[in-house]
């Protein structure tokens with residue numbers, strides 16, 4: 001099982017969650033929300049072979065934390081993963097779009113200079129703006145759009161510029177989300193929970209609950225659960241060959 005977008009450090013009991021992941025053999029991309037969170041978060045998973053920490057700069061925090069950009073650059077050589085990064089266009093954050101774009105562009109530029117990174121990207125209500133910057137920095141790495149909520153036209157554009165997608169049970173629980181997932185090439189999909197922020201059946205999602213998403217994918221692909229699982233695992237392996 002692969003949870004490609006999870007905020008492990010934000011669970012109230014991260015050590016227990018990590019131990020459970022280890023026991024279940026869940027691969028986790030542990031995304032962070034600020035450069036300052038990097039050290040603590042990566043320390044949490046020291047020695048866990050299947051968990052990787054991504055260096056992040058959440059767009060909802062860009063206006064408060066933009067002075068951490070130098071720290072971001074300093075830490076970047078330590079990881080192949082960047083996230084959660086991107087842009088947020090909902091009304092509470094739209095007023096800060098200029099600084100968000102500045103931070104996101106800086107990250108893409110730094111990633112380009114460093115030879116590319118695997119990137120977990122937030123694009124809510126700002127899909128076109130995210131595309132414009134990804135197109136401007138084509139060598140920044142592999143963009144994995146997390147919880148994509150754009151239109152089908154935007155989806156086709158995302159596919160054409162080389163984006164991958166991490167999809168979770170929330171996305172797969174809506175008709176619109178399922179319609180989008182049906183049009184994503186099977187070899188560009190990964191699974192995610194976005195825990196601990198997401199609830200499903202009134203329970204906080206844990207990384208191993210990513211199996212709900214795999215089950216839905218199997219339904220949507222009209223295949224067996226193990227076939228859907230194999231597809232996700234082979235995608236995950238291919239991602240590392242591609243960068």
Ligand code: MN
Nearest residue numbers: 005007084194
């Ligand atoms: Mn997230």
